[in-house]
Amino acid sequence: MSDPYISVDRASKTYRTRSGEVEALRDLSFDMRRGELLSILGPSGCGKSTMLWAMSGLHPLTSGTVTINGRPVDRPRPETGMIFQQANLLPWKNVMQNILFPFEITGGSPGPHMDRIRSLIREVGLEGFEKKMPGELSGGMQQRVSIVRCLGYDPDVILMDEPFSALDAFTRDEMNELLQRLWMETGKTIVFVTHSISEALFLADRVAVLSPRPGRLSRIFEVPFPRPRSIDLTLTAGFADLALEVKHSIERSIPASAGGRS
């Protein structure tokens, strides 16, 4: 096997808060190949977002390293794009200005990217909305804008922090199918953090299950279903069996003293 594209090596993170130290991650290691879609799955507070933010270079690890394409991550890098839980659009800019915001920061010219950006806008169904302000859009539409903003800028790696968790179930299914389509077309390497088992299994090539705080790797599942996957897949028996297995592995990773469910 060739060198991994992304390599996380014994990542640990301890937060210092007023009430003492909180260990969020302990010795988490995993590798990803280029073009892979990996889901990080776990209960609330298992440190999965912490892991993602460390991969983005926004929050440093206490110890351990993240290496992307042979270079250790120590600060935010232009090859890495991030999509947040909230669409995080700038309310004083219209849809198109929001989509071009990354170029405004880096000082790069959006010119060579415009054709691709326009086709992305068409693909996610934002055509005709370019001049609208974010406040005029629904939550799902806002998140579409934030996806185009990230893809339009053409990063190699996309880090997604529970991007669809604030959306209703139907919009969420729609967005998952859309994301799969965009991923298959663009071949980006995507890390997708979620606490939804079915979302993780629907989207990912592999699902990394984290144990509760401190977050450690409890198991990695290979997801065998062929692509393109349809949302109907989530209602089949094979999918349910795998989901149940994942669920049990999460429950086993939760110590009895912690109360079981969260």
Added chain:
Amino acid sequence: MSESLKERIPDFEQRSDASGSTLGGALSQPGLIRSGGQALAILAVAVLVIGGIEIWLRASGTESYIFPKPSEIGAALVDNFGLFWPHIVSTMTVLVTGFLIGSGIGLVLAATITQVPFIEKVITPYILLLVTTPMIALVPLLSAKLGYDSMSPRIIAVALASGPIVMINATTGFRRTDLGKIALARSYGASTIQLFTKIRFPMALPMIVVGLMMGAIMGLLTAVGAEMVGSSEGLGSRLLYYSARVQMDNFFAIIVILAAIGIIDYVIFTLIGRKWASWEA
């Protein structure tokens, strides 16, 4: 009706800074006239009130030195405008200069101290002291030091009155940092200066415009007050001058001019708010 039924989509940002949007909401008040019908109704009220006062004063035979008729005030305004003009210029010079100095310093200070929470906490009580102390009180002292006919005591008083209000509002605006948006900009490698110009400043803008509007109104009050206690120039000095001579038509004409300046101030900042901060409606 259609506006009240318009679907509002709540999101995290709107919920997280609810305290800010109530203050910022001052900008989205229906301050400017939206339709011809509204304008006509407003005009009708003015005609009714002014006409009513005119008729009542005529019917009751009230003497002009007690309460001049609106028609006499109007005539004084037109006839004596040449006499008023130098004082309008004087007041406006004091107001604009003092306001620019005060709000400029206030804005720079607000932008700087909000970068360092400790300094912000130390300075804020003193700024509050400046906001709550009536700066007119300083004018006699300043006049004694800098000269009775000099403009500088009045300019200083206006700057001291408007600056702290601008600063307090701008500070509130700059403090409203949305960590998600900061993280977004940083993820593209934004510098500290870019974080300020691209995120913090536009986020704070609605509060800044509200602060500027309040600062300008406080500045006008202070300018007039300062002219009443410490100057022979300016519209404030004319109020004393005409009331002492029982020229009530001229006295009220000055009040009309002052009201007009206040309204112009309000309209200017409402328009600025519409243009630059309308996203927070």
